[in-house]
Amino acid sequence: MSKRSVTELQSASDLDGPRKAPRGVNARRENVVEDEMGEFEDGWEDEFESDEEVVDGEADEEEDGMDVDVMPAIEESEEKPAAQDAFIPGVHHLEKDEILEPDDSVYIMRHSMNVNWPCLSFDVLRDNLGDERQRFPTTAYVVAGTQADVAKNNEISVYKMSSLQRTQKESDDSDEEDDDDEALDEDPxxxxxxxxxxxxxxxxxxxxxxxxxxxxxxxQPYYVASWSETGKVHIWDIRPVIEALDVPGYTIDKSRTHTPAFTVNSHGRAEGFAMDWASSGEANPSALRLLTGDIHGKIYLTTTAQAGFNALTQPFVSHTSSVEDLQWSPTEATVFASCSADQSVQIWDVRSRGRRSVAGIGRAHDRDVNVISWNRMTSYLLLSGGDEGGIKVWDLRNVKKTGTTAPDPSPVAAFTWHNAPITSIEWTPRKTPYDQVTLWDLAVEQDDEETGAMDDKPDGGKDVPPQLLFDVKEVHWHPQIPGTVITTALDGFNVFKTISV
Known part of the structure; x- marks a missing residue:
């Protein structure tokens, strides 16, 4: 991220209309008139001389013995614009007329898309376009829920993001690459x-x-679950909605999609935020289990059977404050983890009597624990992010069992980079050169030349994966497009792929 004056910033792609001329760049005025014979005339012909007239005029002057001064050709300067520094919060400060803009040299792909209402939670939908996709342009599907001005204006929206082009230009100037570069400016x-x-x-x-x-x-149904501010958890079948995006003229059966397939009323009127699905696996992907947690510290389990969904009435209770996030174990079908505003992380087994946690970390953070992420490659590692801006990695083999007097374990790694709450965190779904790759709220890319300025920060501010600055609320890796990340914020979606993931 570098900072530029507002007056220097050029406009980005406009999804809602024709491309506008960049700010500070004058659009060239065309005044071309077609005559009756189908040829084109220059409407300003009487004001400007043609190149041939200029050459003929110079020749006539030389024949008349007049001296003609020939100006030397202006050579283009080979000097490149000075590189702008990466912006680091706490080290640099924006002036009143400056804003941050991304450094596109570190992105293979980066697109921003605006929406009508803020979508502060979303999820990536699987598609039939193939796994491990590397070619551009590419397509992604997401489902999101809105935060509209009044309750009745809210929606569940399924988005299809297509024509996601590579935006990073190649360094080699071959003709083929020039042709490819023409696609870089196409809007998604x-x-x-x-x-x-x-x-x-x-x-x-x-x-x-x-x-x-x-x-x-x-x-067949493809379900999504929504936590409403009304205190209800609704389960929707969005399969026909996806079909309507892919098949021209397809008519949605509103009786199937516009009414929830099931509503979880277990929480009463208590609002909540925590939610996670679990599947029994490839053998029976329709055998689903849904966990939901509310602000009163209660967690409920909803399961599926032949008769449909079944919301269990007895809650899991060990937290003393709002349940902020839930995660099923990637390897043990009956185990899940939770985090809470009571500063703890708890481990549960649905088979345990009394619906109490079986192990936990009593004080995982000094403030609310907002989010957790269970590593699918190394199942004993759990990430947590707190209100104080800290990120911690926990080895669950060291977590103490409930009822013991053993002290809380120490995290195997801790990152103290942020000074604002962590609102979303997620392990990469595949192996990478890094032990972990995390995307954080209000994070920036660190430049090698700036690392010296960060030596006095906790953990040195070093060895941090490349970041980007979006006012991010939630972030997810795309499971089928390696290295691709989608985020949502107040102004819409950002889709990007960096050179290091």
Whole structure:
């Protein structure tokens, strides 16, 4: 991220209309008139001489014995603009007329897309376009819930992001690459279909589909769950909505999509934010389990059976404050983790009597623990992010059992980079050269030349994966497009892929 004066900033791609001339760049005025013979005339012909007239005039002057001064050709300067420093919070400060803009040299792809209402929670939907996709342009599908001005204006929206082009230019100046570069300026296409939702959406999560299981046919459901500010958890079938985005003229059966397939009323009127799905695996991906946690510290389990969904009435209770996040174990079907505003992280087993946690970290952070992420590659590692801006990595093999007097374990790693709450955190779904890759709220890319200025920060401010500055609320890796990350903020979605993931 570098900082530039507002007056120097050029406009970005405009999804809602024709591309505008960049600020500070004058659009060239065209005044071309077509005559009756189909040829074109220059409407300003009487004011400007043609190149031939200028050459002929110079020749006549030489024949008349007049001296003609020939100005030397102006050579282009080979000097490159001075590189701008990476902006680091706490070290640099923005002036009143400056804003931050991203350094596109570190992105293979970066697109921003605006939406009508802020979507502060979303999830990536699986598709049938293939796994491990590397070619551009590419396409992604997401489902999001809105935060509209009044409760009745909210929606569940399914977005199709297509024409996601590579935006990083190649360094070699070959003709083929020049042709490819013409596609770099093409705008992505954002299409959506929506269903009404009463109340703002605190969190939304899609039914998990194993990698080898394709998107179900339109006759079968594809569920998403929404946590409403009204205190209800709704389960929706969005499979026909996806079909409407892909098949021209497809008519959505509103009786199937516009009414929830099931509503969890276990929480009463208590609002909540925590939610996670678990699947029994590839053998029976339709056997689903949904965990939901509310602000009163209660966690409820909803399961599926032949008769449909079944919300269990007995809650899991060990937290003394709001449950902020929930995560099923990636390897043990009956185990899940939770974090809370009571500063703790708890481990649970649905088979345990009394619905109490079986192990935990009594004080994982000094303030509220907002988010957790369970590593799917190394199942004993758990990430947590707190209100104080800290990120910690926990080895669950060291977590103390409930009822013991052993002290809390120390985290195996801690990152104290931020001074604002961590609102979203997620392990990469695949192995990378790093032990971990995290995307943080209000993070920036660190430049090698700036590391010296960060030596006095906790942990040295070093060895931090490349970051970017979006006012991010939630972030997810795309499971089928390696290295691609999607974020949501007040102004819309950002889709990017950096050179280091």
């Amino acid at each position: 296409i954002l299409e959506s279909r929506s269903i009404p939702h009463l109340g703002g959406v605190n969190r939304i999560r899609a039914q998990p589909l194993p990698p080898s299981v394709p998107l179900p046919p339109v006759s």
